[in-house]
Amino acid sequence: MKESWSAFDTFEPHFRPLVVIELAKGTKEETKEWLTQRIVDKKKNGGAQLLVKPLVKENGGKIDGNQNIYLVGASHLRLLLGAETVGLVKECNDSSMRTFTYSSRNTFKDFAEDNHDFLTMAERQYIIKHELENLRARDEKMIPGYPQAKLYPGKSIIRRLLTNGILVQIFPLHDSEKLKKLRYAWYGQMKISYQPLDEIRCYFGETVALYFGFLEYFTFALVPMALIGIPYYVFAWEDYDKYVMFASFNLLWSTVILEVWKRYCATMTYRWGTLLMKRQFEEPRPGFHGVLGINPVTGKEEPVYSSIKRQIRIYLVSLPFVCLCLYFSLNVMMIYFELETWALDFHEENESCFSNLMLFVPSIIYAIVIEMMNRAYRYAAEFLTSWENHRLESSYQNHLILKVLVFNFLNCFASLFYIAFVLFDMKLLRQSLATLLITSQILNQFVEALLPYWLQKRRHKKVKKRMYSLKMDTDLSLFEQVNLEKEMGTYIGTFDDYLELFLLFGYVSLFSCVYPLAAVFAVLNNITEMYSDALKMCRVFKRPFSELTANIGVWQLAFETMSVISVVTNCALIGLSPQVNALFSESKTDLILIVVLVEVNSCVAEAPAPAPCCGGRETPSTVLYNGL
Structure with a gap:
């Protein structure tokens, strides 16, 4: 060649x-x-x-x-x-x-x-x-x-x-004519249909197409949960403890959908040609710095940085910082429970419509604080991960995702675990889950879709007619098109989009048995997410460069890990239910042993397999053993 x-x-x-x-x-x-x-x-x-x-x-x-x-x-x-x-x-x-x-x-x-x-x-x-x-x-x-x-x-x-x-x-x-056709097929007409994933892939590349493919698949996978949840919720509104059947279905659902997705993903990427692509040796990331030296593998001259120094930064700085943030998050959670106690006392003293509304105020405030803490922590995690000076972009992404997921998981779900397994208050668990889920969805839709779109329109107020023409017609000159597009926002990737779906999957798979409408709200959120994300890609952001990929990467491991946690959680909830306890009224030891046995067997079958090693790349499984 x-x-x-x-x-x-x-x-x-x-x-x-x-x-x-x-x-x-x-x-x-x-x-x-x-x-x-x-x-x-x-x-x-x-x-x-x-x-x-x-x-x-x-x-x-x-x-x-x-x-x-x-x-x-x-x-x-x-x-x-x-x-x-x-x-x-x-x-x-x-x-x-x-x-x-x-x-x-x-x-x-x-x-x-x-x-x-x-x-x-x-x-x-x-x-x-x-x-x-x-x-x-x-x-x-x-x-x-x-x-x-x-x-x-x-x-x-x-x-x-x-x-x-x-x-x-x-x-x-952008290609104005092809973008016009894509947006019409994608979100320009109000009808229930599959997304044009092949057209999205041809225009935006495999990484973006796989995200929308996963979003679409996850939405359809939620439909059975939603269809079962509606009558379950209607006919068992006051029976907070009758959730055994729904929790059992939850076990099966969270196990099956990810396995089916892997097959569906492989089918798509094979058709697109990325499943069979050979991995190239990964070059050092742009932010990597160090003393100039020789790479012993490639023989090329490039910056060299001691792995010992990197490990010191990880374990002596990053890890303590993450632990400190987790401790702070737990303290905020305890303040939330104090507010819940105050709201409950206030309601018992007054017994009015206003006091009824006050019961939801602590959860709403806590949901807003959670979103603020997640976003603030995200910036700190990016700074720390960059400061750790990882050589490869894949290693940087894996460490960043691990930091963010650990904090977001504890920040979003710790209060629900505390209510379920410490307070044993299923009524409060349902109320908290509903409030956290709905409030977080409203905030995410505003921050990720409505706000960027509004800012973009304001930024281009003087030329909004031309910008609309750029997206809808082809009468702009190349000069006008370039000058409009260079002022658009930059699409930073699918990280935040997958993170939102990860948390949504957690809300549904962990505790939806006590609030069956969780899947219904998740479906509605995903439908609006499809349209808002499509709008952002076509109207708000610059066109991103295509990235060739064969799967959703480390996020597959993240979802599979959440699935394992959901199996353990639902088994524990089943074991705590009054119906199951009534069957073992004479011997609680037998009940505990059966629940533990079911959890162990389920986790063994559910546990994600470690990703195979590939040239020059750090696999997601390796990160779990190498720390934050």
Whole structure:
């Protein structure tokens, strides 16, 4: 493949701009010339062999104040060669899935020399991003014009430009016509139907499509729970202790749905070609720093940081901080119970409609405080995880997710466990669960959907008609489109979206047996979430770069762990129920032994298998043993 590059001329005078690069104002001309030259240079000379031009007006003149914006594209031939480089898997004429190679291009389904849609737009933008990120320094010792921005052989040029503030942002362009069709099929018409996951994948990539696929699957999986919960709630409104049958169904439901999802996910990713993709050796993350040295595995020159120093930071700083936050969360929980006691006493003294409403005030206040604490802790966890200086992005994400999940789990569910297994108050458990669930859903919808959309409209108040035209029609010039899109918010990924679903799954699987309407509210929340998240992707945020993935990653382990906890919780609730206790009125020891035996057997069958090791990556299971 290396020899084949010199045999191809991938230059094309007219190209379709796919990616936008915005440099900082005041960037020196020699820096611009050097960067653009490296982008267009041939591969054998260390370039990306792409096409680049500055943003220009329709009349061809330079734009005052926007000379720092460049458009990047590539010829059709260059994109095909790039598809082979990144190892894209495509469907062949015999319906098999194989890694694309240019030499055997005619054996792939729908391939034609003049078919520029053989690669999806998300794949084309991913290829350009991959080539730009792999622009490596060769003989340069610094970025031209910036002596303080040191370079060394093998260093990513784009990452160095970003860390030094020379490169402001890099993002893929929207396709107005395809976005119009996607939004109409996705949320532009009010009807009950499946989401167009294949179209979402073609436009936004596999990571975003898998999130919406999981959201859709989780919503449908909640429907049986909701259908059973409504009559169960109606006919057992005052019987807080008659939950054995629903808890038993909960056990089966939480076990089955995740196993079915893994099969469904594998089917989708096989069709998309990411299930069979070979993992590439993971490069150091942009924020990783250390003394320049040689990687003993790759032999490349890169920063080196002592793992002992990292472990010291984890165990002597991060771990105590997390424990301190958990202790603070428990103290807030105890204050909540004091407020509950005060509200109950107030109601017993007054017995009025107002006192009835006051019974819900402590739970509402506590739900709001929980959301505030979760968001504040999230920023602290990001700072700590970055300070730990993890070499790989996967390791960084795993440690961050573990920190956030531990705190969120205790913060959101500790009070419910305390009510269920310490106070044994099922009436208060139902009230608290209902209040926490509904309040958190309202807050999340406001913070994650309505507020960003309102801020976006306010930010573009002067050009909102043009922005609407950008999303609905195709009459904006390229100049107007780029200048509108560069002001949009940046989509930070699916982390918060999966976290919300994780907590929702916890509310339903852990204690919905005492509040059967939990699944009903979860279904309603997910339906609105589909539309609000789709609206955000199409109207509020810049288009994110596609990320190739075969599954939902560490979140699969998180949901499976929650499923194990739900099995233990529901078994314990069944053991505490008056109906089961009546069967063992003479010997409580037999009851305890049976409950423990059922829990052990269920947990063994439910326990998530450790993920297999892969080249250069830290698996989610490993993180559990390596601490926070």
